[in-house]
Amino acid sequence: MSALISVEGLSKKYRIGSARPTTLRESLVSAITFARLRSRTREETIWALRDVSFSIELGEIVGIIGRNGAGKSTLLKVLSKITHPTSGEVNVGGRVAAILEVGTGFHPELTGMENIYLNGSILGMTKKEVDRKLDAIIEFSGVERFINTPIKRYSSGMRLRLGFAVAAHLDSEILVVDEVLAVGDAAFQKKCLATMGDLRTRARTVLFVSHNLAAVENLCRRCIWIDGGQVRMDGETHHVIKAYMDTMVGGAQDHADLDNPESRRGNGKIRFRSVGFLSPEGIAQRVIRAGDPVVIRLHYAVRDPVSHPSLGFRMYTDMGTLVTETSTWHHGINIPLLEAGEGYIDLEIDCLNLMPAKYALSLWATDDSGAVVYDNIECGVTLEVETANIYQSGKDLDSRCGVMFFPQRWNLSGTKRFGRDLQLDARECEPLPR
Amino acid sequence: MKMESVKELWRYRELLYFFAWRDIKVRYRQAAFGAAWAVIQPLLTMIIFSLLFGRVAHIDTGNVPYPIFVFCGLLPWTYVSGVLGFASLSLVSNEPLLTKVYFPRVFLPFGSVLAGLLDFLIGSILLVGLMFYYHVRAGWFLLLIPFVVLAMVLLTAGVSMVAAALSVRYRDVRYALPFLIQVWMFATPIVYPVAVIPERFRPILALNPCWGIVVGLRACLFRGLPFDFRLMGVSLAIAMMVFVLGAFYFRKAEKSFADVI
Numbered sequence: 001m002s003a004l005i006s007v008e009g010l011s012k013k014y015r016i017g018s019a020r021p022t023t024l025r026e027s028l029v030s031a032i033t034f035a036r037l038r039s040r041t042r043e044e045t046i047w048a049l050r051d052v053s054f055s056i057e058l059g060e061i062v063g064i065i066g067r068n069g070a071g072k073s074t075l076l077k078v079l080s081k082i083t084h085p086t087s088g089e090v091n092v093g094g095r096v097a098a099i100l101e102v103g104t105g106f107h108p109e110l111t112g113m114e115n116i117y118l119n120g121s122i123l124g125m126t127k128k129e130v131d132r133k134l135d136a137i138i139e140f141s142g143v144e145r146f147i148n149t150p151i152k153r154y155s156s157g158m159r160l161r162l163g164f165a166v167a168a169h170l171d172s173e174i175l176v177v178d179e180v181l182a183v184g185d186a187a188f189q190k191k192c193l194a195t196m197g198d199l200r201t202r203a204r205t206v207l208f209v210s211h212n213l214a215a216v217e218n219l220c221r222r223c224i225w226i227d228g229g230q231v232r233m234d235g236e237t238h239h240v241i242k243a244y245m246d247t248m249v250g251g252a253q254d255h256a257d258l259d260n261p262e263s264r265r266g267n268g269k270i271r272f273r274s275v276g277f278l279s280p281e282g283i284a285q286r287v288i289r290a291g292d293p294v295v296i297r298l299h300y301a302v303r304d305p306v307s308h309p310s311l312g313f314r315m316y317t318d319m320g321t322l323v324t325e326t327s328t329w330h331h332g333i334n335i336p337l338l339e340a341g342e343g344y345i346d347l348e349i350d351c352l353n354l355m356p357a358k359y360a361l362s363l364w365a366t367d368d369s370g371a372v373v374y375d376n377i378e379c380g381v382t383l384e385v386e387t388a389n390i391y392q393s394g395k396d397l398d399s400r401c402g403v404m405f406f407p408q409r410w411n412l413s414g415t416k417r418f419g420r421d422l423q424l425d426a427r428e429c430e431p432l433p434r
Numbered sequence: 435m436k437m438e439s440v441k442e443l444w445r446y447r448e449l450l451y452f453f454a455w456r457d458i459k460v461r462y463r464q465a466a467f468g469a470a471w472a473v474i475q476p477l478l479t480m481i482i483f484s485l486l487f488g489r490v491a492h493i494d495t496g497n498v499p500y501p502i503f504v505f506c507g508l509l510p511w512t513y514v515s516g517v518l519g520f521a522s523l524s525l526v527s528n529e530p531l532l533t534k535v536y537f538p539r540v541f542l543p544f545g546s547v548l549a550g551l552l553d554f555l556i557g558s559i560l561l562v563g564l565m566f567y568y569h570v571r572a573g574w575f576l577l578l579i580p581f582v583v584l585a586m587v588l589l590t591a592g593v594s595m596v597a598a599a600l601s602v603r604y605r606d607v608r609y610a611l612p613f614l615i616q617v618w619m620f621a622t623p624i625v626y627p628v629a630v631i632p633e634r635f636r637p638i639l640a641l642n643p644c645w646g647i648v649v650g651l652r653a654c655l656f657r658g659l660p661f662d663f664r665l666m667g668v669s670l671a672i673a674m675m676v677f678v679l680g681a682f683y684f685r686k687a688e689k690s691f692a693d694v695i
Binding site: 014077080081082083084096098100101104105107109110114117118121122123124126127150 | 446448449452456459460463464528530531532533534535536537689690692693
């Protein structure tokens with residue numbers, strides 16, 4: 001059978017920089033003075049996609065993964081006809097509904113009900129379709145009570161739920177979904193994932209872009225990894241994700257240099273220089289044993305003095321699940337001023353109760369509102385946690401037992417079998433000496 | 435290709451209605467007078483113009499009372515200029531839609547074109563009332579009104595497409611357009627009758643399709659005025675041409691909307 005979606009040698013070029021005239025006056029002036037000819041040569045271009053080819057059959061659910069800026073979103077935009085390719089062919093044999101954002105086209109002055117019709121219509125539903133599904137949409141959204149209130153009075157969470165409720169009821173042959181699940185509270189995310197799972201049973205063809213690798217693995221049998229605008233790997237999801245994470249999580253290091261990470265964002269007022277893992281005594285560690293105390297030292301360089309910054313990191317498993325995020329902001333710590341120059345801050349962890357595995361750290365430094373990003377490095381640092389005799393039982397534990405363990409003990413005093421109380425103590429975590 | 439895009443427009447036709455409906459719904463939300471503005475605005479303009487040009491400047495409009503003469507010119511003009519104002523910003527102000535969803539882009543300016551017809555209709559009812567009030571009688575030419583309205587809508591849609599597409603790339607449109615609209619208004623016999631223009635300039639000015647629309651509308655409504663078929667034909671032809679050229683330009687420009695907006 002022929003493919004439902006076939007992409008042949010697809011490329012998309014973007015101009016960057018301000019070489020292109022943006023106002024009519026500039027455009028007229030440059031037309032008269034031939035400045036345009038000169039500026040053309042200075043013009044910088046980037047290939048968001050370069051020679052991408054693949055095909056997707058009816059009923060397939062395909063995950064698309066890759067770093068920020070790898071070209072995933074551009075690919076979805078080309079597939080859904082939002083933007084046109086620079087070269088190459090895209091053939092799509094069916095109606096495409098693209099959800100690149102939830103609640104696109106909501107008008108704040110209109111009520112929830114009116115917005116359901118408007119949004120549904122923008123996404124390609126007919127009025128009859130919306131009529132038929134109206135009750136289900138309203139119920140799914142959980143905003144029944146406010147359905148006749150203008151949505152400018154809604155909380156952002158309510159708007160989100162309403163938007164997803166409409167999107168979840170789309171009935172087109174091909175569904176293209178981008179990162180919608182990255183937002184909302186845990187309960188809502190769960191609901192969204194469940195809906196995505198339902199799509200599988202409805203025999204739709206779905207393309208699903210996400211940073212949530214666990215969700216991708218859960219939903220998609222096939223996965224395409226986009227890297228630098230090209231298809232790096234295309235195949236069975238588990239293999240692709242494994243290979244992808246291997247590039248994110250490199251070999252073991254006692255400290256990681258961050259002078260040239262592959263994906264870095266931010267304005268550079270603060271730059272992370274390196275990350276070190278130390279014992280409480282201050283000795284650099286290559287690997288940390290599960291349950292040991294550890295000091296995570298973030299070295300940074302500050303260009304100009306920065307007031308009220310927040311520094312922190314997110315830790316991921318090798319399957320991309322977020323283990324934890326912590327920062328000075330989360331602890332309510334106010335840093336009045338970071339002087340120009342180099343320095344470091346330490347995060348002292350009394351007991352690293354992670355199961356043995358490799359973990360990736362994404363570092364970030366922002367202003368206190370989080371609006372201005374000074375530095376952001378996705379998964380630039382690897383923390384290797386070594387197996388240890390965690391429960392003093394001689395049993396090896398690894399990532400098959402999960403991500404983390406609690407300081408714990410079993411208490412068998414409620415059983416009759418042993419004549420006396422029996423306690424199996426886990427190795428207690430001792431607080432760090434200050 | 436051609437056929438495919440026509441099919442697509444048809445499949446999305448309800449969206450056009452929804453965009454127009456949204457424009458209308460939102461326009462007078464949270465306004466104390468609500469939709470009454472659709473009546474108050476043209477009435478006030480008519481009164482001001484009547485005082486200014488009718489009483490003070492003593493512009494001679496023959497048998498037709500000045501207030502109804504100027505209202506008859508303002509009615510199509512308000513439509514053209516009002517729609518143009520909304521439509522030229524329709525793409526820019528819906529940027530998230532252009533970058534996040536696919537749908538026939540042309541429906542955004544067309545939504546304004548369609549929504550404007552409601553105000554036009556309200557104004558028309560007002561005009562009928564004024565005609566009774568001033569005892570102005572219409573003749574058989576009344577039956578030609580659909581052609582006048584057709585020329586008006588085609589012209590507006592054509593210019594709207596160009597203005598909307600241009601403003602995606604050049605934000606200058608937002609500032610230049612109100613000025614151009616003003617010049618256009620004075621180049622159209624709205625506040626003055628054609629008679630005040632020297633004969634030799636008329637053929638050139640008649641290339642402005644609004645000229646034929648305004649003159650044509652008056653001829654339809656006021657018995658005794660001659661209907662200039664040749665003028666109306668030229669205006670209709672130019673309006674069609676503007677529409678077709680506008681559509682071509684829009685089709686060409688829309689490919690890069692999401693990238694340059």
